[in-house]
Amino acid sequence: MVRGTIRKIYLFSTVALLLFLVASLFVGTKPVTATRHRPQNYTDIPVLNYHKVDTLYHSLSISPEEFEEQMAYLHENGYHAITPDQLMNYLNRGKPLPDKPVLITFDDGYLDNYTNAYPILKKYGFTATIFLVTDLIGNDPRFMNWDQVREMQKNGFIFGSHTASHAVLTKLPTEEALKELVSSRQKIASELGRAPRYFAYPTGAYNLAVEELVRTAGYTAAFTIRYGQAGVSSDPYALERIPIFKSAKTFRSFLIRLNGAPLLERLGIIRN
Template identity: 35%
Template sequence: MKKKALWTIVILLLIELILVGVYFTKNTSQNKKLKTEESSILAKSSSREIKETTTTSETKPGEIDTTDWLTSDTDISFPILMYHSLTVSNDGNTLKLPPEEFKEQMEWLKENDYYTLTPEEAYIVLTENKKPKEKIVWITLDDGYLNNYTDGFPILKQLKLNATINYITSKQDNQYYFHQADMEKMKHSGLISIESHTVSHLDLNTLSDEQIHTELLDSKKWLDDTLKQQTSVICYPAGRYDDRVEKEAELTGYKLGLTTEPGYASKNDGLFALKRIRVSPGFDKESFGNYLTSSNQYANN
């Protein structure tokens, strides 16, 4: 009887050991499976993070994506349009253009599929010899007249065209020029760039080296600080410049210099001696288009 009871106990112990073994084997298998799944999830997550990081790093914030731009085997030249005051002239001043004519000309550019450049894009076109579209143009307005804001800005905004206004920084309190709040509103639209036309609008080639330095540096610093930007364009007052002015412009931190010399802009002339197309009053849509395209004859001069 005792022997039978002993065998019963042994059998029960063996069964218990078997059950315990099965339990631990099952748990071990599940743990391995869970760890494998966790490793797979972590690997996928890590892979996704790497991919996202790589994609993000290709184009930094504020950087222009030129992946789809057109490259050229020859130097690219293009028109830089030059405007001033957008108002009707009663004294024959050819620097004044009626807003209605400005609107028609902007409509012509839009209808004829012209891409309007920003200063940053113009710099890339000139230095890397590629462009965002087949037909490109850079619209510039000099001085910073109030009517550029009241009449010109609404037209550009309606047509979604980029333009650059070269501002005389000493005119901040002048009633005939737009002020800081106006330029901030235009800049925040994403369509208007505000660049330098010096502090006092003096003929730079007649000034001393020190005066040239002050005119270029002080206007750039004011625009940089006020608009939180890196001002890159200097537009020479009345188109007056010389070798000293070009050298000082580059040393001061500008990247491009605009003249009043007629013709298409090309890097062959130098980045600080870019030609422009002056637009005087009297052009309707058709004549403006003919004038713009025929002005290409100056590009290789």
């Protein structure tokens, strides 16, 4: 009861903040006219971006308790986890999605994704997409091994590429960058029986030349860490996500980021 009351207070204060921001946004501004037709009932899609779920302090980590609180909120409020295929079919062809869709993603493939996040996601009936640094999978104790990855795949989890070595592609010569993309994709295909269709940029670094390399390597779409929601106006090789960071008020921050993404992105008042 107390927990539910606290959540309601958080949600109320979050909505109040967003209403204030909406009002301030349109004071003294001209109406914005849409430049692209959107289908009836169209909505942008939140793509959550996690890294680590553990008790060790790290700027990219949240605790298992915090992660469960967030997943419980999504479950209790009617959200449905979707796959990247569902997202792209919706954006490209208007194929219907379940009510309140959310794409849950993790970067890197840390072991705690399996030991801590995986049981919580299963508890609430969610799946996720994990972008793997393939040279580290099975070779570094901080990361998952391929048996764990295969187990998660059998339970509906999707795996994409995060390069072979977590290389910053914008800093590499073209040939080396392409090798990172291709070798990672080939490794995942050999271990999981299917080539990954989706990619996430290490450190979020990309440019038009790197986007073209990702396309050349055979990927269908790619995700950034640029704050926002994925929509019909998004570049399929630069899809926005909502990064979830450790903070003094992680759950409140989570609510604000989840519910206020389009407005906060436009105002430019939230960091990636």
